[in-house]
Amino acid sequence: MSQSDAVIDIQKLTKTFGKVRALDGLDLTVHPGEVHGFLGPNGAGKSTTIRILLGLMRATGGQVELFGADPWRQAASLHGRLAYVAGDVALWPGLTGGQCLDVIGATQGRVDQQRRASLIERFELDPTKRIRDYSKGNRQKVALVAALAADADLLILDEPTSGLDPLMEQAFQQCVRERRQDGITVLLSSHILAEVEALADRVSIIRRGRTVTTGSLADLRRHTRASVHAVTVEEPEGLANAAGLADCVCERLDGHVDTRFTIDAEHLDAMIGRLHAARIHTLTVTPPSLDALFLRTYGEALDGQEIGETLAEAAR
Amino acid sequence: MNARLEEARPPRPSLGTMAGIVWRTHRRGIIVWVVGLAASMVGTAAGVAGLYDSPAKIHTYAEAVTAGSALAAINGHVEGIDSLGGVIQDEFGFLASFLLPLLGIGLIAGSTRREEESGRLETILGGRIARHQPALAALIVATAAILVTSALFATGLTLSDVPVSGAILYSAALGALAFVFAGFAALLAQLVRHARGVYTGSLIVLAAAYVLRGVGDTTTNWLTWVSPLGWAEKTAPFGNQRWWMLAVPVVAGVAFGGEAVWLAARRDVGSALLRGGSGPAGATRLRRRPIGLAAWLHAPATVGWLAGGLLLTGMMGSLAQQFLDAMSGNSALGDAIGISGGRPLDGFIAVTQLYLAVIGAGYLIQAIGTLRAEEAEGRLETRLAGTLSRARWLAAHAGVITAGLLVIVACSSAVLALSTAWSVGNPDEVGAVVRAGLDYLPAELVFAGLASAVFGLWPRGFGLTWAAYAVATFIAFLGPGLKLAPWALDLAPTTHVGNPPLATVRTGSLAALAAVALALTLVGFVAFRRRNIPRA
Numbered sequence: 001m002s003q004s005d006a007v008i009d010i011q012k013l014t015k016t017f018g019k020v021r022a023l024d025g026l027d028l029t030v031h032p033g034e035v036h037g038f039l040g041p042n043g044a045g046k047s048t049t050i051r052i053l054l055g056l057m058r059a060t061g062g063q064v065e066l067f068g069a070d071p072w073r074q075a076a077s078l079h080g081r082l083a084y085v086a087g088d089v090a091l092w093p094g095l096t097g098g099q100c101l102d103v104i105g106a107t108q109g110r111v112d113q114q115r116r117a118s119l120i121e122r123f124e125l126d127p128t129k130r131i132r133d134y135s136k137g138n139r140q141k142v143a144l145v146a147a148l149a150a151d152a153d154l155l156i157l158d159e160p161t162s163g164l165d166p167l168m169e170q171a172f173q174q175c176v177r178e179r180r181q182d183g184i185t186v187l188l189s190s191h192i193l194a195e196v197e198a199l200a201d202r203v204s205i206i207r208r209g210r211t212v213t214t215g216s217l218a219d220l221r222r223h224t225r226a227s228v229h230a231v232t233v234e235e236p237e238g239l240a241n242a243a244g245l246a247d248c249v250c251e252r253l254d255g256h257v258d259t260r261f262t263i264d265a266e267h268l269d270a271m272i273g274r275l276h277a278a279r280i281h282t283l284t285v286t287p288p289s290l291d292a293l294f295l296r297t298y299g300e301a302l303d304g305q306e307i308g309e310t311l312a313e314a315a316r
Numbered sequence: 317m318n319a320r321l322e323e324a325r326p327p328r329p330s331l332g333t334m335a336g337i338v339w340r341t342h343r344r345g346i347i348v349w350v351v352g353l354a355a356s357m358v359g360t361a362a363g364v365a366g367l368y369d370s371p372a373k374i375h376t377y378a379e380a381v382t383a384g385s386a387l388a389a390i391n392g393h394v395e396g397i398d399s400l401g402g403v404i405q406d407e408f409g410f411l412a413s414f415l416l417p418l419l420g421i422g423l424i425a426g427s428t429r430r431e432e433e434s435g436r437l438e439t440i441l442g443g444r445i446a447r448h449q450p451a452l453a454a455l456i457v458a459t460a461a462i463l464v465t466s467a468l469f470a471t472g473l474t475l476s477d478v479p480v481s482g483a484i485l486y487s488a489a490l491g492a493l494a495f496v497f498a499g500f501a502a503l504l505a506q507l508v509r510h511a512r513g514v515y516t517g518s519l520i521v522l523a524a525a526y527v528l529r530g531v532g533d534t535t536t537n538w539l540t541w542v543s544p545l546g547w548a549e550k551t552a553p554f555g556n557q558r559w560w561m562l563a564v565p566v567v568a569g570v571a572f573g574g575e576a577v578w579l580a581a582r583r584d585v586g587s588a589l590l591r592g593g594s595g596p597a598g599a600t601r602l603r604r605r606p607i608g609l610a611a612w613l614h615a616p617a618t619v620g621w622l623a624g625g626l627l628l629t630g631m632m633g634s635l636a637q638q639f640l641d642a643m644s645g646n647s648a649l650g651d652a653i654g655i656s657g658g659r660p661l662d663g664f665i666a667v668t669q670l671y672l673a674v675i676g677a678g679y680l681i682q683a684i685g686t687l688r689a690e691e692a693e694g695r696l697e698t699r700l701a702g703t704l705s706r707a708r709w710l711a712a713h714a715g716v717i718t719a720g721l722l723v724i725v726a727c728s729s730a731v732l733a734l735s736t737a738w739s740v741g742n743p744d745e746v747g748a749v750v751r752a753g754l755d756y757l758p759a760e761l762v763f764a765g766l767a768s769a770v771f772g773l774w775p776r777g778f779g780l781t782w783a784a785y786a787v788a789t790f791i792a793f794l795g796p797g798l799k800l801a802p803w804a805l806d807l808a809p810t811t812h813v814g815n816p817p818l819a820t821v822r823t824g825s826l827a828a829l830a831a832v833a834l835a836l837t838l839v840g841f842v843a844f845r846r847r848n849i850p851r852a
Contacts, residue, residue: 056441076446084442090435092341093692103340106333132692143439156442293323301355 006065007032007154007185008053013062015048015209022048024209025062030187031200035180037200038189040295045209046189047087050158053187054084067154081108083150087189089143091131096315098127099179104146116149122171137163148175153185155179161195170221172200193290205294211213222289225262228271232257242274243267255279325360334445334453337537338427343425346457349419349467356790357408358472361796365476371630386638388633391531391547395555401482402554404473411793413526413545415491416490419465420498421458421518421751423458430511432586441648448581451502455573458498466491475484479554485562486553492565493548497815506579509588516620523627530631544568604711606704614683614691614713618720625728632668633735639664640740658818660745661740665732665749666818673756674789675808676721676764681781683717684767688778691850708756714736714768717746721760729753736819746783758829759809765786766837772843775851 006205014024016213023045030036035122040046053066055075061270064071067080091100105111120127123141131139155176161169176186176199190196194205195219199305204214213220225246235257239248244267250259257278263271268285275283339346368374378398381387391409396402430450431437439451473483497518504517525543532540532703533549540546544565551561585587602608643660687710690696699709733749767781791800791808805811809832812825 029543051438051585054442055447056438058582075441076449079319079442079444082438082442085437085441086435088435090439092436094344095341099340103337104439106337106442107445134422210567 004027006030006035007067008187009052009063009065009068010049011063012050013049013052014063015045015052015057017040022209023060023062026206026209027214028204028212029214030185033180034201035181035186035188035202036200037196038187038206039121039191039193039196039203039290041191041204042208044263046206047158048209049110049206050084050087050156050187050189053156054079061177064138068077073290079107081152082154082156083108083147084151084156084276085143085147085158085160087162091138091142093132093141096128097125097131097134097138100142101146102130102217103128103148104143105150108146108150108152110151111149112151116145117132119145119175121147123168135163137168140164140294141168144172144175148179153184155184156189159191160188161190161192170196171276179226194292197290203290220290220293224264224293225264226268226288227262228260228268228275228283229286230259230275231281233281233285234278236274237275245271252278274296329457331449331453334440334449335441335456337440338450338453338457341431342423342427346423346461347415348471349422350461350468351564352783353415353545354468354472354568355421356786357412357469358475360407360790360794361404361469361473361476361478361678361800363794364407365400365478367798368400368403374398377406381406382643386635386642388792389530389635390532392529392549393540394549395552396482397576399482400476401473401478401486404476404478405486405554407674407794410495412490413529414522414667416494416545417497417518417522417525420458420462420494420496421501421515421522423461423517424454424501424505425511427457429505429508429514433510437586440740446581447576447585451580452573455498455502459495462491462498462820465494473848479780480556482553485551485557485559489548489565490779492569493544494571496544496547496553496572498566499569499576502571503551503579506583507575507589509590510647513590514673518787519620523624525626527631528764554808559808567585567716606709607716608665610712611715612714613686614720617679617686619724621675622727625633625675625724626731628671628675629668629728629732630735633732634739636661636664636736636739637741640772661736661745662818663743665736665752666815668732668734668815669729669749669756670792670810671754672725672732672753674792675811676725676756676760677785677788679724680717680721680760681763681785683713683720684764684771685778685781687713687774688771691775694850696849701850707841707847710768710841710844717764718761719763721757724759725753725757726750748817755816755821756810756813756827757815758826758833761833762836763830764808765833765840766840768840769836769843771842771846772840785837 006029008028010026010028011025013023013028014021017251026049027043028036030040030047038046038049048057052059052064053071055073055078056247057071058179066079069078071078092103092300095103101116105116119125123145125141125145129138134142140160146162147157157176161172164172173195176188180186186199188196188199200217202214202216205212225234231253233256235250236259239250239259239261242263244264246262248261249260250257252258259275272283327822330579342482351473355492373759375398381391381394382397391406392413394402394406394409397406420702431440431450440450443448463754469490470483472489474480477488488568500521501514504514505511508514510518512671525545528539528543529545532538532543532546540548547565547568551558599606601614640660687696696709700706729752730755733746737743737746738751752754763781763785766784767778770778787832788808788810792810795805797807812822812829814821814825
């Protein structure tokens with residue numbers, strides 16, 4: 001897929017508020033039809049990036065393209081092709097949920113009334129209640145229904161599940177998957193890793209206004225370690241000096257050998273061979289979770305540039 | 317894929333969509349403003365027409381108010397005063413100077429910066445609405461509301477037998493006045509961070525416009541021509557009509573509004589040109605206590621109302637001698653401005669103190685309304701989640717609000733006393749003037765009692781308190797002049813004070829007012845302790 005086909009193409013984006021540098025050379029590319037996870041800790045610049053992408057704020061420097069056009073100049077016409085859920089959902093306290101859906105719908109390209117009705121049912125939303133009487137989670141649902149009901153090509157969701165209970169989170173994930181099957185693109189900003197892991201095809205991780213790493217989840221996992229738990233009949237040979245292996249604990253339990261270790265993805269295959277030679281009884285391989293990735297990226301007290309180098313090394 | 321998307325693109329939503337959203341989300345407030353304002357203006361005009369039903373009576377009135385320049389400073393210099401329309405314009409002079417600009421400011425502040433600071437603007441702009449359209453739509457809806465108000469007023473004037481062309485020009489001039497301030501508020505909404513700032517800035521400009529017009533009408537004529545209030549006056553609807561003067565406020569309003577729309581298209585959403593810097597990392601010991609936090613919360617509003625009180629009393633006091641001169645030259649003047657019998661100076665002080673009482677009551681209602689906002693915006697829950705009891709929280713606020721009232725009334729009365737003494741060159745009245753101000757305290761506190769009772773029993777209906785305030789103010793200002801029935805006059809708490817220092821204050825009445833205030837406050841306390849929080 002060539003660069004020009006990208007739904008979102010951001011390069012070297014900077015944004016300053018007075019002396020504060022909120023974005024410092026951020027890159028983000030989102031291709032058609034993918035769910036793109038946009039990850040970063042609080043204050044990393046996720047919402048600022050989204051506001052620039054929506055033409056609500058003007059970039060200080062760098063290049064921003066949405067559907068191949070400048071979002072600042074063509075905000076209103078571009079918005080006909082997207083639907084947006086703000087990080088802080090603010091609605092009119094005096095209107096009912098249904099009235100709010102209509103008001104937001106009036107600003108959107110086209111609303112699929114049938115889908116809207118079914119979404120209201122799936123999210124168990126009472127559209128006759130006034131916004132001031134809704135709980136925080138229910139207000140969030142109004143915003144989600146409005147966005148998911150729109151016939152858009154792109155969904156921009158800024159921390160969409162804050163305030164939702166786990167059941168509703170499931171319903172939300174199911175809805176997003178269905179929309180992806182319809183071929184639409186999703187930019188999902190979040191710091192809830194499980195959610196990104198459950199939905200995203202590709203992920204960009206940012207920190208202090210810069211992109212630290214980007215790639216498919218599979219790519220990112222390749223650069224991290226899987227944890228392995230094996231129970232074998234005989235003691236596996238050559239564990240101590242095996243390439244890419246660490247944290248190895250090996251002990252005898254009930255006549256079997258119980259082994260736990262972590263290993264680089266690229267050396268996994270060779271290691272399984274050795275385990276096989278020792279006659280596997282049970283074997284569990286846990287792929288690296290996004291949590292591990294995230295914690296590893298941020299756990300080290302390094303600034304953005306050093307993190308980038310570390311990741312580059314890890315990739316090597 | 318892009319090609320498919322191009323085909324699917326539906327027609328672009330127009331400015332009309334955005335105007336529809338503004339109307340849909342603000343229609344209740346707009347209707348209340350328009351109907352309330354038009355009804356009270358038309359009602360007053362009918363009342364005035366009923367009172368001045370012969371050319372002789374109108375002539376006497378005209379003679380009275382044109383003697384001396386003091387009244388011109390307050391109500392404006394009315395050209396063609398010797399006509400029914402002129403009398404109405406003069407009677408309206410003071411109230412219209414504030415109500416119509418407030419109409420424009422209120423309509424705009426609510427639908428621009430308030431939407432932006434709440435984050436709702438971001439939701440709207442996430443759709444196919446261009447950045448400049450919300451501000452433009454707010455101006456369009458406000459202009460429509462102003463036009464309807466003007467049309468209703470013109471109809472009412474015509475029904476009261478005011479000549480049609482004068483009625484139309486006067487209504488249009490008042491509408492144009494509201495429009496200028498709507499445009500100015502729209503511009504301010506692009507520059508400041510909170511809706512509160514839009515109100516503050518616009519009201520400061522309004523006060524300046526009032527002073528310019530007042531000085532211009534009494535001494536330096538050209539100053540009137542630079543004040544928006546002067547633009548309305550100079551159309552001279554009942555004198556030698558100047559229709560072209562309407563163009564000045566319209567052009568100014570369009571210029572302000574155009575600048576606002578231009579800025580809205582070019583700035584970051586949520587940004588403000590004028591904003592505060594960072595603050596201290598910790599709260600002082602005082603501010604950690606309920607009373608300290610309450611004081612911090614109410615301080616800006618207290619300062620604002622105090623400034624209004626000082627401006628009023630300072631201006632009136634310095635004009636005292638001119639009033640006396642005018643009244644000694646014409647006995648009918650006293651009747652015209654609601655002063656009859658007794659010493660003219662006392663009558664003058666009494667009128668000013670009544671104005672001040674209305675300022676004090678307005679402060680109380682607004683301050684108690686902040687408590688409602690604390691609850692509606694969820695901060696009250698956080699406050700009460702700790703060891704702080706409901707009664708203590710409310711008592712701290714009640715104490716701070718009452719102290720604020722005392723400061724406003726005492727300082728303004730002192731300024732009135734001193735400026736009057738300076739103007740007439742005689743300090744004998746200082747004590748009596750201040751005492752008259754303090755006599756109004758129980759009546760003012762009745763409004764506080766009403767507000768706290770509503771806050772305790774039915775917080776969502778807090779708007780009712782403002783409606784009661786508007787009715788009471790209307791009765792207090794215009795009731796005696798319109799010769800309303802005694803029962804109607806008695807509806808306003810200020811009536812029961814007894815008009816000090818002109819007439820003797822009945823101590824029993826003051827005690828009764830204080831008892832009513834206390835009883836209502838207690839109702840509020842008890843109801844607040846028993847009810848659900850938050851009650852939406």
